[in-house]
Amino acid sequence: MVNYYSIEAPLIHEIEIKKSRFLTYLIPIESEADFQEELAAIRKEHYKATHHCQAFILGDDSMIQRMSDDGEPAGTAGVPMLEVLKQENLTYVMAVVVRYFGGVKLGSGGLIRAYSNAVSEALKEATIIKNINQMMVNVELRYDQMDSFTYYMSQTELPITLKDTVYTDTVTFNLAINLEAVTEVHDELTNRFSGQLSWTELGEQTVNLPVR
Structure with missing residues (x-):
């Protein structure tokens, strides 16, 4: 909303x-x-x-x-x-x-x-923005999983925004996800990577996202 x-x-x-x-x-x-x-x-x-x-x-x-x-x-x-x-x-x-x-x-x-x-x-x-409530999620993956994740992000029609990427010994993607889509995104990524990922929900935040 x-x-x-x-x-x-x-x-x-x-x-x-x-x-x-x-x-x-x-x-x-x-x-x-x-x-x-x-x-x-x-x-x-x-x-x-x-x-x-x-x-x-x-x-x-x-x-x-x-x-x-x-x-x-x-x-x-x-x-x-x-x-x-x-x-x-x-x-x-x-x-x-x-x-x-x-x-x-x-x-x-x-x-x-x-x-x-x-x-x-x-x-x-x-640039018009919309202010919406989103769930902030960190998804941690191995480097050899990056291409698959990037492809998923380019193809999905679910309301997900990549806010930040942190590179250490693993790659952590900070995502903002519409509240009603959180479970579906979690299930899709878990299936895509056969459970080989770390999913951490950071809590709900209001986020400004560009409309045009």
């Missing part, structure tokens, strides 16, 4: 519309304090900009939602920015669109399209 969707890392994307520059900042955050800190840094960097329009969503259930037009006509910036984030089902994320006015007025409809497109285009470059 997916707890929520968010973005993996901060990014900046720029578009130009009728001589106005729109710089979009997408940043993963955990709290309103994070939002305020990031916004202050953006305002400081772009102190000459005309507007610093904002939207953010917080909470596993996306219940905390805020936005600001920052001087643009009411409803033409913050709302469309927030709607784009909501359409992608994202949370724990903030968007700030910095506008440098180019001298051509866009009108209310033009502004709504501009701010919406600014965030949409930025999201196309973002």
Whole structure:
């Protein structure tokens, strides 16, 4: 079960519309304090900009939602920015669109399209992640079993993610496995290696996995 969707890392994307520059900042955050800190840094960097329009969503259930037009006509910036984030089902994320006015007025409809497109285009470059509960498992094998394990990982359709590999006198693969698939993965690997492996369940963790 997916707890929520968010973005993996901060990014900046720029578009130009009728001589106005729109710089979009997408940043993963955990709290309103994070939002305020990031916004202050953006305002400081772009102190000459005309507007610093904002939207953010917080909470596993996306219940905390805020936005600001920052001087643009009411409803033409913050709302469309927030709607784009909501359409992608994202949370724990903030968007700030910095506008440098180019001298051509866009009108209310033009502004709504501009701010919406600014965030949409930025999201196309973002790595979307899903936060899910997984069982962390260490599978320890001999070196001569590596190829067989690698082949299994390339072929299986079960929800397994290889998080880390440790090489000592044996090879230990650290896996994140969807909770409902743990027993099936255990049985498949036990059969594949005729029981000649070490399987250690480390406990349940929330893990961020890339969606796209």
